[in-house]
Amino acid sequence: MSNRRSRQSSSAPRISDDQMIDLVTKLRQILPEIGQRRRSDKVSASKVLQETCNYIRNLNREVDNLSERLSQLLESVDEDSPEAAVIRSLLM
Amino acid sequence: MASLISDIEPPTTDLVRRKKRSSVSSAASPSTSAASVSGESHARWRSEKQQRIYSAKLIQALQQVRLNSSAATSSSPTAQKRGKAVREAADRALAVSARGRTLWSRAILANRIKLKFRKQKRPKTPTKIPSMTTVVNSSNRSRTRRVSVLRLNKKNIPDVNRKVRVLGRLVPGCGKQSVPVILEEATDYIQALEMQVRAMNSLVQLLSSYGSAPPPI
Numbered sequence: 001m002s003n004r005r006s007r008q009s010s011s012a013p014r015i016s017d018d019q020m021i022d023l024v025t026k027l028r029q030i031l032p033e034i035g036q037r038r039r040s041d042k043v044s045a046s047k048v049l050q051e052t053c054n055y056i057r058n059l060n061r062e063v064d065n066l067s068e069r070l071s072q073l074l075e076s077v078d079e080d081s082p083e084a085a086v087i088r089s090l091l092m
Numbered sequence: 093m094a095s096l097i098s099d100i101e102p103p104t105t106d107l108v109r110r111k112k113r114s115s116v117s118s119a120a121s122p123s124t125s126a127a128s129v130s131g132e133s134h135a136r137w138r139s140e141k142q143q144r145i146y147s148a149k150l151i152q153a154l155q156q157v158r159l160n161s162s163a164a165t166s167s168s169p170t171a172q173k174r175g176k177a178v179r180e181a182a183d184r185a186l187a188v189s190a191r192g193r194t195l196w197s198r199a200i201l202a203n204r205i206k207l208k209f210r211k212q213k214r215p216k217t218p219t220k221i222p223s224m225t226t227v228v229n230s231s232n233r234s235r236t237r238r239v240s241v242l243r244l245n246k247k248n249i250p251d252v253n254r255k256v257r258v259l260g261r262l263v264p265g266c267g268k269q270s271v272p273v274i275l276e277e278a279t280d281y282i283q284a285l286e287m288q289v290r291a292m293n294s295l296v297q298l299l300s301s302y303g304s305a306p307p308p309i
Contacts, residue, residue, distance in 0.1 A: 015270075015271055015272055019272060020271070020272075023272055023275040023276065023279075024275065026275075026279050027275060027278060027279050027282075030279055030282050030283060031282075045252050046251050046252050046255055049252060049255035049256060049258075049259055050255060052259055052278055052282070053255065053258055053259050053262055055282060056259070056262045056263070056278070056281070056282060056285070057262065059282065059285040059286065059289060060262075060285070062289050063179060063182065063285065063288055063289060063292065064175065064179055066289065066292040066293060066296060067175050067176070067178035067179035067182055067292065068172075068174075068175030068178070069296050070154065070175075070178050070292060070295060070296055070299070071157075071174040071175045071177070071178040072174075072175075073296060073299040073300060074154060074157070074158050074178070074299070075174070
């Protein structure tokens with residue numbers, strides 16, 4: 001009940017510790033380093049959040065690099081029209 | 093032309109299938125261990141079906157980008173703008189694949205429309221090309237300039253709270269959300285980004301292998 005209410009409003013005055021721990025654990029399992037190496041509860045929530053921020057920034061940077069490479073490749077493929085048609089038909 | 097397609101088809105689909113198989117097999121171990129906690133979101137972004145859906149949407153979006161850039165050659169002179177247009181298209185495809193269930197996907201789609209209408213009074217498709225480049229610049233600038241002066245929640249641990257706010261700024265659309273919402277959106281966003289990286293990686297490999305190979309006759 002309180003969860004639903006806190007979802008609708010922007011501030012959650014009461015969030016249970018269990019809920020917090022649950023969410024942070026879920027986050028920890030997704031992170032590449034901390035989540036997989038040690039399964040002890042010694043990792044603090046602050047560290048998990050820090051790793052999450054870094055990971056998201058890394059992923060964003062990787063997507064930016066990839067999109068730049070993709071744009072260059074798309075430009076180069078444009079010139080060979082039969083290849084472009086072939087690629088398009090294959091990928092679809 | 094038909095023989096050309098049939099010759100090239102086996103290695104390409106093999107590559108594509110290999111990408112999907114490797115992603116599924118690598119995701120098998122973590123997804124089974126995390127199935128008890130967050131099985132649903134894990135399985136969603138790592139399933140083959142989701143990857144296929146996203147790849148198809150991504151390719152459609154990229155083709156549109158290519159058509160736009162080739163139609164107006166002077167609109168995107170710099171490589172950076174073209175890269176950003178590709179990033180926009182990929183993000184849009186990703187957000188659409190989320191099927192409106194998450195905040196960040198709705199925010200991505202809403203931001204595009206909002207900024208497009210703000211920059212151009214008439215929402216007509218011929219004006220989409222210049223608006224796309226301006227959208228990118230303004231969205232980036234507004235994202236970095238937004239300062240959150242949030243002291244709404246009084247948490248036990250202010251350090252954790254601060255970090256959650258930082259996280260909320262990183263995830264699109266979660267700048268002013270409550271802590272559990274931010275954490276949930278962040279988990280989904282990370283998995284979606286991972287899938288985006290995988291899909292774009294395989295696409296880059298595919299295209300670069302075609303670019304380097306001599307055209308068969």
